[in-house]
Amino acid sequence: MPMTPSPSAHRDIPAATVSRLPTYLRALHSAAARGITTVSSGQLASAAGVLPTQLRKDLSHLGSHGVRGVGYNVARLITEIARALGLGRAWPVAIVGMGNLGRALAAYSGFGTEGFHVVAVLDRDPALVGEQVAGLTVRPIEDLPALVAELGIAIGVLATPSDGAQTAADALVAAGVEAILTFAPAALALPPHVSLRRVDLATELHVLAFLRASLSDLPDVGVAG
Amino acid sequence: MPMTPSPSAHRDIPAATVSRLPTYLRALHSAAARGITTVSSGQLASAAGVLPTQLRKDLSHLGSHGVRGVGYNVARLITEIARALGLGRAWPVAIVGMGNLGRALAAYSGFGTEGFHVVAVLDRDPALVGEQVAGLTVRPIEDLPALVAELGIAIGVLATPSDGAQTAADALVAAGVEAILTFAPAALALPPHVSLRRVDLATELHVLAFLRASLSDLPDVGVAG
DNA sequence: CAGACTTTGTGCAACGCTTCACAAACCCCT
DNA sequence: AGGGGTTTGTGAAGCGTTGCACAAAGTCTG
Numbered sequence: 001m002p003m004t005p006s007p008s009a010h011r012d013i014p015a016a017t018v019s020r021l022p023t024y025l026r027a028l029h030s031a032a033a034r035g036i037t038t039v040s041s042g043q044l045a046s047a048a049g050v051l052p053t054q055l056r057k058d059l060s061h062l063g064s065h066g067v068r069g070v071g072y073n074v075a076r077l078i079t080e081i082a083r084a085l086g087l088g089r090a091w092p093v094a095i096v097g098m099g100n101l102g103r104a105l106a107a108y109s110g111f112g113t114e115g116f117h118v119v120a121v122l123d124r125d126p127a128l129v130g131e132q133v134a135g136l137t138v139r140p141i142e143d144l145p146a147l148v149a150e151l152g153i154a155i156g157v158l159a160t161p162s163d164g165a166q167t168a169a170d171a172l173v174a175a176g177v178e179a180i181l182t183f184a185p186a187a188l189a190l191p192p193h194v195s196l197r198r199v200d201l202a203t204e205l206h207v208l209a210f211l212r213a214s215l216s217d218l219p220d221v222g223v224a225g
Numbered sequence: 226m227p228m229t230p231s232p233s234a235h236r237d238i239p240a241a242t243v244s245r246l247p248t249y250l251r252a253l254h255s256a257a258a259r260g261i262t263t264v265s266s267g268q269l270a271s272a273a274g275v276l277p278t279q280l281r282k283d284l285s286h287l288g289s290h291g292v293r294g295v296g297y298n299v300a301r302l303i304t305e306i307a308r309a310l311g312l313g314r315a316w317p318v319a320i321v322g323m324g325n326l327g328r329a330l331a332a333y334s335g336f337g338t339e340g341f342h343v344v345a346v347l348d349r350d351p352a353l354v355g356e357q358v359a360g361l362t363v364r365p366i367e368d369l370p371a372l373v374a375e376l377g378i379a380i381g382v383l384a385t386p387s388d389g390a391q392t393a394a395d396a397l398v399a400a401g402v403e404a405i406l407t408f409a410p411a412a413l414a415l416p417p418h419v420s421l422r423r424v425d426l427a428t429e430l431h432v433l434a435f436l437r438a439s440l441s442d443l444p445d446v447g448v449a450g
Numbered sequence: 451c452a453g454a455c456t457t458t459g460t461g462c463a464a465c466g467c468t469t470c471a472c473a474a475a476c477c478c479c480t
Numbered sequence: 481a482g483g484g485g486t487t488t489g490t491g492a493a494g495c496g497t498t499g500c501a502c503a504a505a506g507t508c509t510g
Binding site for chain 1: 238243244246247248250251252271273274309310311312316318325328329330332333335336338339340341379380403404406410412413418420422424426427428429430431432433434435436437438439440
């Protein structure tokens with residue numbers, strides 16, 4: 001079995017590790033921009049807000065190797081992480097739902113790096129169709145199959161209200177999109193081969209309220225000034 | 226203060242459970258709105274997208290008790306979860322950074338439920354100060370201490386670019402805010418008593434790219450129609 | 451009132467992730 | 481060339497979370 005002997009650490013990267021790799025990548029880009037060519041696990045870890053041990057264990061899953069006594073080559077590590085994450089190709093993104101959040105996401109600069117590009121914005125509301133948002137014309141949902149085929153859209157972002165989320169998700173899946181990022185606080189039913197990622201702003205606030213409230217319960221902390 | 230002896234399961238609720246409670250709460254509100262007064266763990270779990278066992282274990286940390294053979298009383302469970310999360314009081318929120326994202330968050334309806342209210346919006350840029358956003362006047366960062374004292378602000382939301390995030394966070398902490406939700410993709414250094422929660426949109430896209438890419442690597446899935 | 455049925459609550463095992471401790475490997479200086 | 485210092489890579493322990501299996505507890509029917 002060939003199986004590409006050395007650089008085949010593709011799979012079996014723990015999910016927790018994957019979710020930290022983008023942070024490492026950002027810190028590495030920042031270091032490279034400052035002309036730094038080598039970093040130790042301690043430096044990189046503190047830039048990323050994790051422990052050095054965790055960074056090293058994370059990196060060990062990549063098959064990437066640092067140099068003992070020296071550290072990691074910044075440029076090489078950037079390449080390794082980018083490859084592990086599947087970057088290095090273009091990732092055309094479509095955003096469905098052009099309310100406040102959808103507009104902000106369309107204009108958000110964080111969505112325009114590392115190969116991610118918003119190439120289509122859509123809305124169900126005919127009143128919004130045809131408007132210009134972040135340099136793009138708002139299209140109706142019915143255009144999705146054509147847009148996906150034409151632009152190679154690989155990721156769909158749902159910024160619709162909760163009630164429209166399932167319908168919009170179904171439309172994305174029907175059009176061939178297999179990765180969805182949703183901001184709608186609703187449980188979506190999707191085929192198993194579609195990857196889903198949820199960002200729930202209300203939940204984050206609730207968790208913070210819980211943390212803050214249990215803080216106040218504590219006997220002697222944070223009361224006196 | 227009486228201290229309410231029996232229902233004091235406040236602390237030692239697992240973090241994973243806390244992060245699911247808001248979802249349950251939302252499903253319960255939806256059920257209540259439809260006139261449903263009793264739900265089984267199976268029904269509620271499927272509405273929330275988790276397994277019934279997990280729902281029951283989560284709920285067991287609340288001290289709340291359902292009725293065997295019947296299920297949970299919707300109204301009572303709403304009260305129990307809300308109390309566990311520290312809801313039932315007002316949570317004034319301040320948003321720092323009035324770029325695209327900050328504006329969208331200020332107008333986002335999901336931030337206006339369950340006692341959460343955006344009561345102040347701020348920006349470092351003098352050109353933005355004085356503008357109206359979502360019915361509020363943009364204030365300069367220097368006003369934070371006065372606003373926190375006056376409005377009882379308990380939660381700060383950071384929607385600034387990465388470079389300004391640490392400064393803005395310091396200003397929030399100095400003003401007395403002890404819970405921060407940040408959208409800036411930067412590692413923040415904060416005093417240990419301040420609760421921090423990060424939402425990183427770029428990371429979510431990267432993770433999706435990884436999931437999508439490993440999907441394509443798979444031998445025989447999703448290729449043929 | 452008894453027995454069948456339903457649904458909750460929970461001890462326990464399995465799993466994954468994090469952290470520690472330490473050996474292996476490399477550089478640099480003399 | 482050798483020794484000291486530094487940093488990586490990883491086995492193993494510790495911890496929290498998930499999922500299972502089953503007993504306990506309640507309702508409903510005859």
